[in-house]
Amino acid sequence: MIGNRRIVLGVSGGIAAYKAAELCSRLVQAGAIVDVILTAGALRFIQPATFNALTHRPVATDPWQPWTESAAGHIALAHNAAAIVIAPATAHTLARLALGLADDALGLVCLASQAPLVLAPAMEANMWRHPATQAHVATLIARGARVVGPEQGRLASGLSGEGRLASPEAIVDALQSALVHNASLAGRIIVVTAGGTHEPIDPVRFIGNRSSGRMGFAVAAAAARRGAAVRLVAGPTQLATPAGVERVDVETAREMLAATQTAVADADALVMAAAVADFRPEVELTRKIKKRPGDEELDLRFIRNPDILATIDRPGLIKIGFAAETDDLIENAERKLRDKHLAMIVANDAVATIGSDASQATLIRAGAAPVALPPLPKDVVAERIIDQLAALLPPRDAAP
Numbered sequence: 001m002i003g004n005r006r007i008v009l010g011v012s013g014g015i016a017a018y019k020a021a022e023l024c025s026r027l028v029q030a031g032a033i034v035d036v037i038l039t040a041g042a043l044r045f046i047q048p049a050t051f052n053a054l055t056h057r058p059v060a061t062d063p064w065q066p067w068t069e070s071a072a073g074h075i076a077l078a079h080n081a082a083a084i085v086i087a088p089a090t091a092h093t094l095a096r097l098a099l100g101l102a103d104d105a106l107g108l109v110c111l112a113s114q115a116p117l118v119l120a121p122a123m124e125a126n127m128w129r130h131p132a133t134q135a136h137v138a139t140l141i142a143r144g145a146r147v148v149g150p151e152q153g154r155l156a157s158g159l160s161g162e163g164r165l166a167s168p169e170a171i172v173d174a175l176q177s178a179l180v181h182n183a184s185l186a187g188r189i190i191v192v193t194a195g196g197t198h199e200p201i202d203p204v205r206f207i208g209n210r211s212s213g214r215m216g217f218a219v220a221a222a223a224a225r226r227g228a229a230v231r232l233v234a235g236p237t238q239l240a241t242p243a244g245v246e247r248v249d250v251e252t253a254r255e256m257l258a259a260t261q262t263a264v265a266d267a268d269a270l271v272m273a274a275a276v277a278d279f280r281p282e283v284e285l286t287r288k289i290k291k292r293p294g295d296e297e298l299d300l301r302f303i304r305n306p307d308i309l310a311t312i313d314r315p316g317l318i319k320i321g322f323a324a325e326t327d328d329l330i331e332n333a334e335r336k337l338r339d340k341h342l343a344m345i346v347a348n349d350a351v352a353t354i355g356s357d358a359s360q361a362t363l364i365r366a367g368a369a370p371v372a373l374p375p376l377p378k379d380v381v382a383e384r385i386i387d388q389l390a391a392l393l394p395p396r397d398a399a400p
């Protein structure tokens with residue numbers, strides 16, 4: 001898994017920086033192309049020459065190194081990395097990563113990269129246990145970083161405690177599993193729908209809902225991060241297209257049905273996160289409705305929209321639906337799971353989730369006990385959904 005992959009090894013300024021040379025050597029021996037970035041603190045402990053001799057590649061220390069025709073500096077490192085591993089990750093570096101600071105080469109590369117991030121913290125025991133450090137680590141884990149160590153043992157202070165850098169074997173293991181996990185949807189085509197629909201009343205008015213599209217966009221981003229080819233069918237939203245995702249914009253339920261039907265033709269899975277209007281005005285007026293003196297009421301007649309998830313039912317297509325309910329959440333979600341022939345349904349409290357950044361979801365798979373997740377940011381819920389989807393897909397050689 002590590003062979004021939006481009007790995008960025010970030011080294012920050014702690015005494016364990018000397019151990020990063022051993023890790024670097026192992027990665028190179030495993031066949032990886034290793035680009036090392038040293039922070040200013042690391043340069044106090046270890047020299048670029050050590051890593052240059054091990055990797056036969058330039059070592060990045062300065063974000064102001066000029067770009068060349070062949071190398072766009074830190075941006076190329078960030079975009080080409082299969083994974084980033086930071087060992088040792090000091091308390092200061094963890095804080096900077098959690099805050100998204102970008103005033104050195106390592107911070108820039110981490111911000112500009114979508115590669116999996118493996119952190120091997122090492123520091124004095126009280127620094128590790130400090131609530132500030134723990135909060136930063138929790139933030140980074142919530143964003144998908146893997147943390148390996150620190151281990152218990154003798155520290156540079158002479159005292160014993162939790163703070164030693166994890167062993168090179170443990171760090172390489174964490175990196176391997178981040179790479180495997182990250183490629184779990186390679187070669188798959190995943191269609192995701194997101195956002196609400198707008199059903200026109202007249203040329204200037206529509207009926208819509210409060211869906212922000214955040215859940216569907218987060219699912220699309222998570223699937224793309226795992227190597228899938230992602231087609232995102234999006235209702236009206238202000239959100240930016242996630243990197244590597246092909247997007248089709250639609251407005252109405254009927255447009256969403258048509259775009260989704262086209263997109264699923266050769267797809268492995270459909271994740272239907274859109275909040276589709278069940279009804280639309282019976283007629284779309286070509287002229288603006290004008291109020292006249294004495295008009296105290298307006299009657300609009302609605303007719304049913306197609307149910308996209310129920311309509312699209314191709315053998316071999318794994319379908320995941322969402323249920324946003326105000327009452328009887330699990331019963332209603334289980335009924336939709338059966339009626340629409342879904343492999344899984346994500347059940348949410350409608351009031352708490354729609355328009356919010358967070359969600360408290362229950363994942364219900366056909367024939368399995370529901371998994372209730374705690375309240376989590378939608379990005380994290382998306383990762384859990386994609387974990388389940390990866391497990392639901394038939395093995396590669398069995399796929400049609």
Ligand code: CTP
Pocket residue numbers: 253272273274275276277278305306307308309310320321322323324325336
């Ligand atoms: N859905 C769909 N097309 C529709 C309505 C819903 O594809 N016209 C999908 C949603 O994207 C979601 C799932 O079906 O994945 C459940 O949607 P929801 O609106 O909660 O359920 P409904 O089937 O519309 O049932 P109810 O009216 O009872 O809420």
